[in-house]
Amino acid sequence: MTSLRAPKPNAHPRVIDRFTLAPSLHLALSACGAQTTQIEPTLCILPSPEAIARLSLIEITFRIGIRELSTLGGAIGNHLTALLAISQNRKLIRMRILLDEAQLTEGVERLATEIDHHFGDRPLTVIAIMTGSLVLFADLIRRLSMPQRVGVVQASSYRGGLKSGDLTVDAKMLIDVAGRDVLLVDDIFDTGKTLDRLSGMMSEFGAASVKTAVLLHKRTDHIVELRPDFKAFEIPDEFVVGYGLDFMDMYRNLPYLAILEPHEIEQTAAEAKS
Ligand SMILES: O=P(O)(O)OC[C@H]1O[C@H](OP(=O)(O)OP(=O)(O)O)[C@H](O)[C@@H]1O
Numbered sequence: 001m002t003s004l005r006a007p008k009p010n011a012h013p014r015v016i017d018r019f020t021l022a023p024s025l026h027l028a029l030s031a032c033g034a035q036t037t038q039i040e041p042t043l044c045i046l047p048s049p050e051a052i053a054r055l056s057l058i059e060i061t062f063r064i065g066i067r068e069l070s071t072l073g074g075a076i077g078n079h080l081t082a083l084l085a086i087s088q089n090r091k092l093i094r095m096r097i098l099l100d101e102a103q104l105t106e107g108v109e110r111l112a113t114e115i116d117h118h119f120g121d122r123p124l125t126v127i128a129i130m131t132g133s134l135v136l137f138a139d140l141i142r143r144l145s146m147p148q149r150v151g152v153v154q155a156s157s158y159r160g161g162l163k164s165g166d167l168t169v170d171a172k173m174l175i176d177v178a179g180r181d182v183l184l185v186d187d188i189f190d191t192g193k194t195l196d197r198l199s200g201m202m203s204e205f206g207a208a209s210v211k212t213a214v215l216l217h218k219r220t221d222h223i224v225e226l227r228p229d230f231k232a233f234e235i236p237d238e239f240v241v242g243y244g245l246d247f248m249d250m251y252r253n254l255p256y257l258a259i260l261e262p263h264e265i266e267q268t269a270a271e272a273k274s
């Protein structure tokens with residue numbers, strides 16, 4: 001079992017001032033039910049926005065769990081757009097929270113409403129593109145009102161990395177879609193390759209119609225003509241994790257969507273290989 005590793009002490013903490021933090025931090029901590037004593041005295045922050053943006057100035061004790069951190073992020077998110085989270089091997093990692101839990105919930109609700117309006121009471125075959133869509137899928141199908149058949153298909157092209165590679169599709173578990181109205185659900189539309197390929201496959205399998213829904217639509221160059229029929233959020237061209245999305249199979253369980261800092265991407269990759 002990996003033992004807890006404390007963050008390296010800041011050699012030259014420019015300000016270690018609990019008063020600087022006190023008003024917002026106390027509020028945020030009581031909102032997430034944590035005790036102030038759970039914050040190490042080394043937790044420090046510089047009052048200037050530039051300093052706040054530099055994450056190295058924030059140190060948070062391991063005793064604050066991921067859920068509390070995310071609440072903390074939500075509570076002071078407007079002021080502090082970045083937080084530390086805890087990796088699987090209990091190391092601190094740096095992430096910028098892009099969408100917190102409340103925003104994600106609101107986005108899924110919006111998506112479900114749009115899909116409901118479009119399909120009305122027509123029965124729908126809703127297919128999750130695994131693995132990334134699993135958290136979204138569970139949240140989405142419970143908000144849809146029409147009669148549903150539910151199935152999964154697996155597609156993977158980002159094995160262990162940040163760039164799309166060869167797309168492999170495993171349709172062994174796919175239910176029969178012939179003659180059905182199909183809605184493909186994926187977490188993110190990036191290059192577009194995955195949704196494009198799977199839409200084509202559904203048509204080849206005889207689907208009566210195929211629509212696509214994604215939570216996230218990345219502002220980047222898409223290499224296909226297809227665009228998702230339903231989408232909840234436009235996001236910048238950055239590598240995101242959480243709410244089902246992984247980096248090297250980690251972070252799918254984070255309750256928020258976060259941007260992995262480049263330095264942390266390298267570190268995570270190195271750790272995974274070691
Ligand atoms: O638009 P694209 O460039 O095709 O990227 C989108 C796909 O990338 C991710 O899957 P990934 O290949 O990482 O597999 P996973 O779902 O198992 O994480 C994500 O879940 C989408 O399915």
Ligand SMILES: Nc1nc2[nH]cnc2c(=O)[nH]1
Nearest residue numbers: 190238239240241245246
């Ligand atoms: N985790 C993750 N998977 C992706 N697949 C395509 N784009 C992304 C991304 O930004 N993050």
